[in-house]
Amino acid sequence: MRGKRLLAVLMAAIFLMTSMPVLNAQPDTISREAKACRELGILLGSDKSGVTAQYLAQIPTRLQAYIIALRLKGLYEEAGKYTSGMNFKDASAAAWARNYLAYAKNTPELGWTGYPDGSFGVNDKINTQAFYKVLLETLGYKQNVDFTYARTLEFADKIGLVESAQKIAAIKSFTINDIAKGIYATLNTNIAGTDKKLVDFLASKGVFAPEKVEAAGFN
Numbered sequence: 104m105r106g107k108r109l110l111a112v113l114m115a116a117i118f119l120m121t122s123m124p125v126l127n128a129q130p131d132t133i134s135r136e137a138k139a140c141r142e143l144g145i146l147l148g149s150d151k152s153g154v155t156a157q158y159l160a161q162i163p164t165r166l167q168a169y170i171i172a173l174r175l176k177g178l179y180e181e182a183g184k185y186t187s188g189m190n191f192k193d194a195s196a197a198a199w200a201r202n203y204l205a206y207a208k209n210t211p212e213l214g215w216t217g218y219p220d221g222s223f224g225v226n227d228k229i230n231t232q233a234f235y236k237v238l239l240e241t242l243g244y245k246q247n248v249d250f251t252y253a254r255t256l257e258f259a260d261k262i263g264l265v266e267s268a269q270k271i272a273a274i275k276s277f278t279i280n281d282i283a284k285g286i287y288a289t290l291n292t293n294i295a296g297t298d299k300k301l302v303d304f305l306a307s308k309g310v311f312a313p314e315k316v317e318a319a320g321f322n
Contacts, residue, residue, distance in 0.1 A: 132156045136287035137280055139319040143311050145174045145286060146279070159280035166197055168229040168282060169207060169215050172237055175286055176213075177310030182206035191223035200225070214240040231277045235259050238285055243295035264292050290321065 133141075133156055140146040141154040148154045149161070163171075173179040185206040194204045204223055207215040214237040217223040236246060236255045242264075244250060250258035260268035265288065274281060290302035297304075302321045305311050311319075 133159055134280055134283060135320070137283040139287055139290075139321070140283045142319040143315055145171060146283060147174075159278060159283065161279050162228050162276055163279050163282060164225065165215075165223065165227050165229045165233070166200060166204075166225040167279075168234055168237075170200070170203065171279075171282060171286070172213075172215070172241070173203065173206075175289075176241065177305060177308070178206075178213075185209075191217050191221060191225075193222040193225055197225045212240070213237075214246075229277060229282075231271055231274050231281070232256060234277070234282060234285060235264070235271070238264065238289045241289060242292060242301060249295070262292065264288055 133154060137146060137154055137159050141148075146154050148158045152158070170179070173182050182203045185202050187205040187209050190201065190205045190208050194201050197204070204225070207213060207223065208217070215223070232252070232255050236252060239250060239255065239259060240246065242262075244258070244262075246252060256265065256268035256272050259265045259271070265271050290305075291300055293299060294301055294304055300321075302311070302316060306313055306316050
């Protein structure tokens with residue numbers, strides 16, 4: 104009798120186990136650079152799913168890239184509160200971002216000066232050269248002083264920001280993951296004229312908490 108009870112218990116346990124839904128383990132397929140940017144709050148994702156492989160595969164607009172660059176510098180909140188009557192001519196195409204765009208318009212040293220016709224190009228896709236120009240300026244280099252726009256990638260190669268200008272130039276679809284890689288490299292690069300990495304400088308200014316920097320793998 105006791106054996107029958109034990110068998111019944113075992114059969115019930117097997118039934119419960121086989122009837123439970125199978126949870127497929129999803130591998131964390133995002134890059135090391137994207138994980139670091141996520142940890143620092145530079146990349147948030149486009150919805151509640153957060154920073155996913157699908158999000159990283161997107162080709163970002165100039166506006167998206169600009170917002171990410173603001174988070175890199177710790178200027179996102181300040182830009183969101185900025186108001187000015189002077190703005191880009193296409194600011195109305197992204198009403199939610201009017202303050203951010205006005206901030207870019209009135210802070211040209213950030214590198215987001217837009218086009219000669221006065222537009223920002225909010226829905227235009229960002230290209231490799233344009234984004235690396237901004238990264239160089241983030242490091243304190245000046246366009247038309249330290250480098251020309253036409254030789255942006257060559258200069259990035261010269262200072263060690265990229266391993267190969269040719270390889271970066273060959274990127275056909277510049278994705279958010281490529282942005283993450285560029286930002287990661289920039290954070291690991293010394294600021295112009297100093298021996299201090301950008302990530303350490305930003306941490307010293309309170310942009311990134313030290314524990315976040317460590318969790319992101321920089322120390």
